Amino acid sequence: MGGKKPGFGKQLGDLHRWNAWITVILAVTGLLLAWDVVRGWLNGEARNPIKQLHIALGVLSAVLIVLYTPLMRRHLKQIRQRPRQKGNLAFVLVLLVGWFLSGIVLWQLRLFPPVWANAALLVHDLLTWVAVPYLVFHSVTRIRWMKQPERRAIKTAPAASPESSDPDRRRPYEEPAPWINRRQFLKWSIGAVIAVTAAPPFFRWLAKAGSGFTSTRDVMGTDANPNMMLPDPVPLPDSVNVIGGGAQGYFRPYTVTRFPKFDSNSWSFTVNGLVDNPGKWNWEQFLALSRAVQVSDFHCVTGWSVYKNTWEGIPLSALLQQAGVKPNARFVKFYSGDGVYTDAISLEQAGMKDVMVAVLHDGNPIHRDYGGPVRLIVPAMYAYKSVKWLERIELVEEEHIGYWEVRGYDNDAWIKA
Ligand SMILES: Nc1nc2c(c(=O)[nH]1)N[C@H]1C(S)=C(S)[C@@H](COP(=O)(O)O)O[C@H]1N2
Ligand SMILES: [Mo]
Numbered sequence: 001m002g003g004k005k006p007g008f009g010k011q012l013g014d015l016h017r018w019n020a021w022i023t024v025i026l027a028v029t030g031l032l033l034a035w036d037v038v039r040g041w042l043n044g045e046a047r048n049p050i051k052q053l054h055i056a057l058g059v060l061s062a063v064l065i066v067l068y069t070p071l072m073r074r075h076l077k078q079i080r081q082r083p084r085q086k087g088n089l090a091f092v093l094v095l096l097v098g099w100f101l102s103g104i105v106l107w108q109l110r111l112f113p114p115v116w117a118n119a120a121l122l123v124h125d126l127l128t129w130v131a132v133p134y135l136v137f138h139s140v141t142r143i144r145w146m147k148q149p150e151r152r153a154i155k156t157a158p159a160a161s162p163e164s165s166d167p168d169r170r171r172p173y174e175e176p177a178p179w180i181n182r183r184q185f186l187k188w189s190i191g192a193v194i195a196v197t198a199a200p201p202f203f204r205w206l207a208k209a210g211s212g213f214t215s216t217r218d219v220m221g222t223d224a225n226p227n228m229m230l231p232d233p234v235p236l237p238d239s240v241n242v243i244g245g246g247a248q249g250y251f252r253p254y255t256v257t258r259f260p261k262f263d264s265n266s267w268s269f270t271v272n273g274l275v276d277n278p279g280k281w282n283w284e285q286f287l288a289l290s291r292a293v294q295v296s297d298f299h300c301v302t303g304w305s306v307y308k309n310t311w312e313g314i315p316l317s318a319l320l321q322q323a324g325v326k327p328n329a330r331f332v333k334f335y336s337g338d339g340v341y342t343d344a345i346s347l348e349q350a351g352m353k354d355v356m357v358a359v360l361h362d363g364n365p366i367h368r369d370y371g372g373p374v375r376l377i378v379p380a381m382y383a384y385k386s387v388k389w390l391e392r393i394e395l396v397e398e399e400h401i402g403y404w405e406v407r408g409y410d411n412d413a414w415i416k417a
Contacts, residue, residue: 007317010073016067019096020059020139026099027132029054033302034125044256056102065096088138098127100175106303113416116301121303122209129205133198141187203338208250227368228263229283233359238293240363247362249306251298253369256403257338260389262373269374273333273394276324283373287359290312294354296379296384299415313358316350316393325395333400334376335392343387343402345378347395354379357390381413 029050068075079085105112105120112120253259264283272278281289292315298306320332325347333344349355356377358366365374371388378385384404405411 008071008074009159011071015064015071019061019064019092022057022064023135024139026057026061027128027135028055029057030128031132034128044403049376051408055103055107058100058107058265061096065093065100066075072305091134091291095127095131098123099131102127109301109303110410110416114297114305117299117303118305120246124303125205125209129202133194137187137191137194140190140283156366225365225367225372226259226261227365227373228261228265229267229365229373230264231284231287233287233312233365235314235360235363236291236293239360240309241293242310242362243293244308244310247306247309250302251306251370252300252304254300255338255388257340259369260338261368262337262389264373265374268391270392271319271323271394272392273396274326274329275320275395276326277322279319279323286374290318292318292356294356294379296354296377298377298379298383301382301384301409301413310362311356311358312360312363313374313377315353315354316355316357316376317353319357319393320395321348323395328397329395331399333394333396334387334390336387337391338387341384341387341403342400343398343405344396345381345385349378352378352380355395378413380415382409382415384409385413 032050033047033054075089076086079089102120102123105116106124109117256289267283269281269286270279272280291312293310293312295308295310316332329343330347331351332347333342335342344408345355354377358375358377360366361370366375371386371390374390376385376390377385384402401411402409
């Protein structure tokens with residue numbers, strides 16, 4: 001880094017160090033937010049603070065790029081003869097800018113139509129998959145001990161003077177030539193370990209991200225359904241035929257508890273609160289209610305979507321009509337059978353024709369992991385309103401703030417057209 005003007009090398013070094021640490025924390029917080037496994041142990045309380053930290057650091061990392069631009073010319077001149085360093089620089093800049101731009105869209109998701117969010121999430125994820133193994137390798141091999149002895153010596157011996165008469169001071173760190181270059185060997189081993197551990201999940205992810213169309217079995221998971229719901233709901237003809245060719249995309253199974261499990265012997269569905277005719281159904285009675293079919297898109301507020309789902313179920317408006325909503329009722333509150341998750345919409349919103357208490361997806365019973373036997377669907381809103389394992393609907397007067405809304409999500413969940 002030996003710039004001519006004093007301070008240039010130090011400026012670059014400081015930027016590099018800040019960037020390195022910020023990127024490490026961004027990677028850790030980002031993985032905590034994105035990873036299915038971790039999503040389970042992070043309870044709802046932790047998610048929003050981690051997300052805020054991730055966003056703040058993302059902005060900070062953009063500030064570093066701004067600070068770097070005036071130094072860039074000189075830096076490029078300095079590394080003109082070093083293709084490896086130039087390659088590294090280009091890669092890191094592309095990464096940071098790509099992460100930043102896609103991050104802005106994910107941060108301000110509600111300002112964009114869902115396809116933008118889908119694209120941003122894909123870019124954000126793809127860059128992460130490529131970058132994290134590279135950055136781990138880059139950092140580990142930059143640990144002083146890993147470097148070639150000559151290069152370590154240059155870096156760590158500013159006090160050594162070439163004019164010194166003492167030969168030991170002139171070349172202070174010279175070591176005997178290593179047998180089969182141990183460091184090189186270690187570097188490549190680390191690279192290999194990273195490649196072997198990161199590659200399989202990466203290709204699995206790529207295969208999923210790249211395939212637009214998926215069969216219902218894949219969409220809802222290939223495992224046998226852990227719920228014990230008998231009889232099977234018989235689908236309507238339209239639902240069997242799966243209008244529009246079937247769902248496109250993958251659901252990510254979300255839960256804020258351990259996955260609950262249901263049995264038709266003990267399952268029941270309730271509509272009560274401010275209604276004239278409260279109702280309670282067992283599974284068989286519930287399946288006897290008349291059902292409708294709709295095709296709609298499903299959008300999570302974290303950027304993923306599943307398009308063209310064929311849902312079959314009972315329109316919420318039909319349930320409410322049958323219950324006879326009292327004039328003082330203003331909100332409809334939904335309870336999940338997980339015992340924790342709730343959400344609510346206004347009575348007016350509940351009147352939308354496509355709000356549905358769904359029993360079948362693409363002609364199959366809804367898998368337990370995805371909210372079966374019965375889940376709510378509110379296609380016009382982000383999916384945190386679509387309560388899974390729905391088993392009770394209550395008409396209330398006071399506004400209710402749902403599980404995720406208490407923890408930072410906007411109570412207004414409308415999706416931009
Ligand atoms: N009971 C319950 N319902 C829930 C959730 C949840 O964690 N628990 N997550 C919500 C969110 S944020 C989304 S995106 C969708 C996810 O549906 P899926 O798990 O079937 O993909 O369910 C919504 N309904
Ligand atoms: Mo979501």
